[in-house]
Amino acid sequence: MSKPNMIYIITDDLGYGDLSCYGATQFQTPNLDKLAEQGRLYRDAHASSAVCTPSRYGVMTGRYCWRGKIQSGVLHGHDGTLMEEGRMTVPSYLRDNGYVTACIGKWHLGMDWERIGPAVSDVDYSKPIQNGPLSFGFDYYYGISASLDMPPYCFIENDRTVGIPSEPKDPEDFSQRGRGGLMVPGWRDEDVHPVLAGKALQFIAESSGGDRPFFLYLPLTGPHTPWSPSEAFKGKSGIGPRADLILEIDDTIGQMMKLLEERGIADNTIIAFTSDNGADPFREEITVHGHDPSGGLRGQKADIWEGGHRVPLIVSWPAKVRPGTISDELVCLTDWLATCASIIGVPLPDDAGEDSIDMLPDLTAEEGTRPIRESVILQAYDGMLGLRKGDWKYVRGAGGGGFDQSKRTIIGIPHTSDREILPGDPAEQLYRMSSDRSESSNVSMEQPQLISELRGELETMIEAGRTRAKSGEQLS
Known part of the structure; x- marks a missing residue:
């Protein structure tokens, strides 16, 4: 069989409970349900971080982001590149092995703008952008530099802005967490998803008849704020604009699946669908409509608790993946690079994908296979x-x-803390996930030996600089 096409879709702030195939009941996501029915649904998949920049770095490089330049927080739209020169990425690996590669959507890994002053936003938008997606393995790029609520408000094609940001954009009201900054004339947040979806479908259509397999990395902007669904989806969910955006995403996945069938390439095309971190919920979803974006997990986006980083992950590959299967194996979004190497059959060098573990044995097997990862x-x-x-x-x-x-x-409803840290609270946390999925009982004080062992293992992994063994070696 020829090398498969690959489409890797990563949504922005989609929670573990935001799809009907993961238990949502207030609205339905029929196309993603269908994707799960023809592929494999993961119930213990994790982003490597509970926020977007480090999580996306992990997807692209197969390496934990805190090993590099930033150990906390995220980048903004005018920040310089986070990526290290010469580091292997998923697209650079695939391009070296015969693929045509494209990134369409939110980058959020930094890029180097032409500076004209001391402020980070002092930029000459007429000049080419350096060290963006084209410098790290992509043949084509169309998207935005960071989140949809971060300036500059413009599309970027390859290394140039599409138009010049020259007009001030009023910040959205606080419920949308919008930010000011410059936009191109006529910019509308609600147009962004349809434009990106159209570009993605165009790339698939143009690449499907070529003599090279393709890799499409599609980092969509929703359902991150601002919650601005396009006109056709406003009010469609019945529970608010964030859920409307989820339905718009679901519709895009349906269009993509239909196009792959029409082009006769669905059988040998891998679609991976996931999220960069947990949900940042629209509170009326919870307080009025009873929708739980975190699916019963504790916490939300940014938290170390499961609601911050346990994410939906569906992988479809009709030629290889048994349909309608469910996996409870522990996996991480850093694992895609090593999985691509296993699919292609060209091993990774030791200086790449330091925290990437091959998922293919689980992906193509029956349910109840051996563990792929010992830890994450x-x-x-x-x-x-x-x-x-x-x-x-x-x-x-x-x-x-x-x-x-x-x-x-948010929308006038206080965002109350899950639980404040109080004097006398344990300095560390320990939860038994099989019996305490909601992380309600910290048993660290009752398990001093286990705490010591796990603390030591974590410190060893940090100091080792990797969790994937080098060729011919085993990590101790």
Whole structure:
């Protein structure tokens, strides 16, 4: 069989409970349900971070982001590149092995603008942008530099802005967490998803008849704020604009699946669908309509708790993946690079994908296969780390490590903290996930030996600089 086409779709702030195939009941996502029915649904998949920039770095490089330049927080739209020169990425690996590659959507890994002043936003938009997606393995790029609520408000094609940002964009009201900055004349947030979806479908159509397989990395902008669905989807969910955006995403996936069938390439095309981190929910979804974006998990985007980083992951490959299967194996979004190497059959060099583990044995097997990963390291917004290993989850710190929720309101409803850190609270956390999925009982004080062992394992992995063994070696 020829090399498969690959489409990797990563949504922005989609929670573990935001799809009907993951338990959502207030609205339905029929196309993603269909994708799960023809592929494999993962119930214990994790982004490597609970926020977007480090999570996306992990997807692209197969390496935990905190090993590099930033150990907490995220980049903004005018920030310089986070990517290291010469580092292998998923697209550079695939391009070296015969693929045509494209990124369409939100980059959020930094790019180097032409500076004309001391402020980060002092930019000459007429000049080419350096060290963007084209410098790290992509043949084509069309998208935005960071989140949809971050300036500059413009599309970028390859290394040039599409138009010149020259007009001030009024910040959205606080419920949308919008930011000011310059936009191109006529910019409308609600147009962004349809434009990106159209570009993605065009790329698939143009590439499907070629003599090279294609890799499309599609980092969509929703359902991150601003919650601005296009006109056709406004009010469609019945529970608010964030859910309307999810339905718009679902529709795009349906169009893509239909196009692959029409082009006769569906059987040998891999579609991976996931999210960069947990949900940042629209509170009326919960308080009025009873929709739980975190699917019963504790916390939300930015938190070290499961709601911050456990994400939907569906992988379809009709030629190889048994339809309608479910996996409870522990996997991480850093694993895509090593999985691509296994699919292609060209091993990774030792200086690439240091934290990427091959998922293919689980992906193509029956349910109930051997464990692929022994553990995964997790990261909160403030840089706090945790370790999932087997039945246990260890957190090296107190609290969630996420946003200061006590100072935020959304649509006038207070964002209350899950639980404030109180004097006398344990300095570390330990949860038994099989019996305490909601992380309600910290048993760290009852398990001092286990805490010591897991703390030591985490420190060893940090110091080792990798969790994937080098060729011919085993990690101790």
